Amino acid sequence: MRLNPFNTGNINVRSSGGGGGVPGGKAGGIGCGTIVIAAVGYFVFGLDPMQTAGMVEGVQQGQQQAGPANTNEQEICTSSEYAREACNGLQSLNQTWAGTFEAQGYGDQFRQPTLDLFRNGQVATQGCGSATSAAGPFYCPADQTIYIDTSFYDTLERQLGAGGDFARYYVLAHEYGHHIQTITGISSQIRSAQQQNPSRANQLQVLMELQADCYAGVWAGKNRNLIEPGDIEEGMQAAAAIGDDRLTGGRVSSENFTHGTSQQRSDALRLGLQGDDRACDRITNIG
Numbered sequence: 001m002r003l004n005p006f007n008t009g010n011i012n013v014r015s016s017g018g019g020g021g022v023p024g025g026k027a028g029g030i031g032c033g034t035i036v037i038a039a040v041g042y043f044v045f046g047l048d049p050m051q052t053a054g055m056v057e058g059v060q061q062g063q064q065q066a067g068p069a070n071t072n073e074q075e076i077c078t079s080s081e082y083a084r085e086a087c088n089g090l091q092s093l094n095q096t097w098a099g100t101f102e103a104q105g106y107g108d109q110f111r112q113p114t115l116d117l118f119r120n121g122q123v124a125t126q127g128c129g130s131a132t133s134a135a136g137p138f139y140c141p142a143d144q145t146i147y148i149d150t151s152f153y154d155t156l157e158r159q160l161g162a163g164g165d166f167a168r169y170y171v172l173a174h175e176y177g178h179h180i181q182t183i184t185g186i187s188s189q190i191r192s193a194q195q196q197n198p199s200r201a202n203q204l205q206v207l208m209e210l211q212a213d214c215y216a217g218v219w220a221g222k223n224r225n226l227i228e229p230g231d232i233e234e235g236m237q238a239a240a241a242i243g244d245d246r247l248t249g250g251r252v253s254s255e256n257f258t259h260g261t262s263q264q265r266s267d268a269l270r271l272g273l274q275g276d277d278r279a280c281d282r283i284t285n286i287g
Contacts, residue, residue, distance in 0.1 A: 001166050002226045006087035008073035010094060012114040013087055015070040015079070016123045016147075069116070076117060082150040082168070083117050089169045090115050092226075093176045096219050100277060113179040114145040115172075123147055137171055139178040141187060146175040160241040164234035166227075170216050170269070171238070177215030181208065186284055202258050207284045209259040210268040213239060214280035217272020224275075232273070239265040 070076055077087035094112050101110035116123065124130040127142020133149040140147065148171070156171070157163035181187040190208050194201040220227065220235065240246065243262025245254070259265070271279055 001169060001220075001223075001228060001231050003088040003092050006077055006084070006091045008077065008087075011073065011077075011087055011090045012112050013073050013076050013090065013117065014114060015076045015117050079117075080119075080150060082153055085165060085168060086115060086117060086148060086150070086172055089172045090176075092223065093173060093219055096222050097176070097180060100218075100222070109183060111144065111183055113139075113176065114143070116145050116147045117150055118147070119150050121149070123149070137175055139175045139182075141178070141182045144179060144182060146172065146179065148172065148175070156238065156241075160238075162234070162238035162241045164230065166220075166231035166234040167238035169220075170235045173216035173219045174212045176219070177212030178208075180215055181211065181284075186211070186281075190284060202256060205258045206260045206264070210264055211280050211283040213260075213265050213268035214272035214283060215277065217269040218275060218277045218280060219272075221273040221275030235269055236266050239269045 073087075077083055098107070098110050098112075101107050119133075122130060122132045125140045125143055125145065125147065128138075128140035131138065131147070133151060135147075135149075136152055137146070137148045139145070153168050153171075156167060178187070181190075187208065190204050194204050197204075217235075220231075240262040242259065243265050244252070244257035244259050245261045254261075260268070268280075268283065
């Protein structure tokens with residue numbers, strides 16, 4: 001995908017090199033949207049994907065203080081090709097979603113998230129506890145930050161068979177989708193519905209994840225002039241690779257799925273590629 005080079009004046013990015021937080025703290029939370037936590041646990045550490053997802057889906061009670069972070073955007077964004085790519089993607093996502101909010105008359109509601117890039121370590125969030133690299137990419141609504149261990153991209157390609165820059169952009173755009181859900185109030189609505197009807201908690205979480213997949217597609221669909229041959233295929237391959245059915249290999253019943261099947265995730269991404277975010281909104285329209 002041919003994205004413009006990042007401008008540090010247009011993005012909020014930092015790097016937490018690990019440490020800080022409370023030992024045993026958990027990152028994420030209902031609505032935090034850990035895109036491939038299960039994939040990392042299953043393929044790297046041999047953990048049951050649903051157990052791994054549960055480890056990082058509970059919001060830590062109270063605020064946890066993050067450790068020292070590098071806030072030199074230029075230094076962070078040029079530290080590796082993955083970092084440079086992520087910063088380019090963040091800038092494009094900011095521009096696309098800011099324009100979408102403005103066009104619909106909600107420009108004052110839009111807020112940029114922060115991107116925290118780290119590698120092979122532990123990261124402490126401001127509100128969602130701490131997490132190790134095993135957690136995979138996730139979004140913390142308490143500090144409105146996307147956390148990505150860039151070493152995960154190696155796992156995505158080598159162990160999940162989903163390589164290419166668009167697969168990596170899909171990961172970032174999915175987590176950005178959870179930020180959209182936070183600032184629009186969708187995530188709060190889903191959390192409330194889950195508390196009122198615990199028996200549907202997993203089903204509602206799947207809807208959250210599918211909508212984030214759809215939002216990732218919206219970003220790409222609104223930037224089709226930048227898409228190169230093979231990009232869409234890379235995204236579809238990544239979406240299919242992290243479906244709950246494929247990750248669990250039939251070992252977990254469908255009612256325990258938390259992210260959606262390979263087909264559901266691919267379909268949600270494909271729906272978003274039409275470029276209409278309102279179509280994505282209908283996914284979580286629970287009445």
